[in-house]
Amino acid sequence: MLRTQTCGELTAKNEGETTTLIGWVDAVRDHGGVGFVDLRDRYGRTQITLNPEELGGAAPTLRSEQVLRVIGTVELRPEGMRNPKLTTGDIEVRARSVEIIGDCPPLPFDLSEIGGGEITDELRYRYRFLDMRRDSVKNRFLMRSDLLHQMRNFLHAERFVELETPVLTKSTPEGARDFLVPSRLNHGEFYALPQSPQIFKQIFMVAGFDRYMQVVRCFRDEDLRADRQPEFTQLDLELACVEEDDVIDVVERMVAHLIREISGVTVTTPFPRLSYEEAVSVYGTDAPDLRSPLRLETLDDLVDRIPFNIFTGAVEAGGQVKALRVPGGGAWSRKVITELEALAKTYGAGGLAWVKTNADGWVGPLSRFLEGEALELVAERTSAEDGDLLLFVADGSRGVVNNALNALRKEIARREGHADPAKLAPCWVTEFPLFESDDEGNPTPCHHPFTSPHPEDADRLESEPLAVRARAYDLVLNGFEIGGGSIRIHQRELQERVFRRIGLSSEEAKEKFSFLLEALKYGAPPHGGIALGIDRLAMILAGDTSIREVIAFPKTQRGGCPLTGAPGEVASAQLEEIGLSISPRATAQPEPGAD
């Protein structure tokens, strides 16, 4: 080894020892006759004392982030010079040799975590190797490493088998847009990168592995968001001979264990469970943030007694009227409410109706319609009290009402301090519909086409497909979907009925999924599983609002990698090899000075 200790382990016990350390220059404090260097590595910081005379006069010029190899003696610091903030703060290393073994130019940005403003993400990711030297960034990746380690330990102890699946696989018709990889050996044909290893893991169940796990990269070519990257990591699980409760049980024991180990927080099990219908009704979303106590109330049955034609019109059009009660919101200004209305409008709401109570009684634009009996009914339904604000969204589309109110509920939670990142509120959402209606009104899977219908509803698959519940469940944490899974279809006959229902002919089904259908013929046990989004889980445990913070080399919103510059053009010879040519439109650059 080139070093005898790390920068985090020398203490008073090592007094008098000779040590050799290697680390980065964290700070230089030069006092002329004496100088100090904080040497930093992954494990900590150690103060080096420099005396120009003892170093033979010609001491090198030291600068931040150079890599130094220091040979010296461990000495106790003089009384009053100790630094209680460092574990190595009782000692210092008096250098007799300092060598720059990795020089470093002036830095493109300030690594100091104290003072200074925020650096733009693009710059941080372009110089991620520098960014990661900062404690706050480094610690996120150490945490993520612990998280994966704890997951594997837990699951291996539960007799899961870690198996791998291909990255070059086959494009499937459903779901997100695939990333395609051209085949050199088969011109005109393409692999697809997996959106998830769904079918492979079901085949592992048919093979009898019984309990499968994999930490696996998945790819979806869709637009990016703060919580979505084109490649992301899942913890993928599948179990044979199980029902919903078995999957839910093992996952919530694991998640409670992870949260305890990583965050030191105890969450009680079992986690709360809500049906999909209940979640949408009460929170306006299938991924509710249970840290906020606010609830939505449906007023559809009261609109006949509220003389406000926007409300009655919404219900007559097949939509809804729902209210959100904000305790204490009576004190909120018109400006704040206008901001909330603007938010609601981004989700397609025509406007935001509201009333509030203050010393003048009920005031607000809606108050002239809400009087007497109507007011009493609404106040009773929403449990409104003096000093409250009531917000109403009415629309002919239930989706608009729920999306807008979910956004308002989250925004209000943020403003009221209910979105404390240290609080962790997991829940399960169950009994999703098996299908939703696509643009043409045809049923399309809510989850994926291998999800088993609820046994009570299976006979309505053909007659009332949209009313069929699925044996699907999502794990939600602080308003983020961090996992989703289901009990799968393990009978070929039922699987073919579902394919038919979503408009896949038996030829198409055979073409796309013949390997699964084939496997299901050969003795498939009942099975089910789940996939957890590791990036999102790590993000929440780190208290962040973007998964980029816990991804080592993330992509920008346009899908670029600031570090490597990917994606990039390739040599024409490479294109020829795979039999591809690029259409001119895609590569045409406006020529400077043209026209």
Next chain:
RNA sequence: GGGGACGUAGCUCAAUUGGUUAGAGUCCCGGACUGUCGAUCCGGUGGUUGCGGGUUCGAGUCCCGUCGUCCUCGCCA
């Protein structure tokens, strides 16, 4: 594809109603200093105001376009 915010020194930011030579901190370079731990003090270098066009006597500031970053709607089985 749509909406919004931002883009000024390597970095973080400022610049009054459109008005003189675009400033400060930090970094970097030089100097002073034997106990600092965000060392301090003195001096200095550093600018295509993202890019292109327009309005104007005059544009960092106003207008149009474009590029980039971030947030978001659509999209994400």
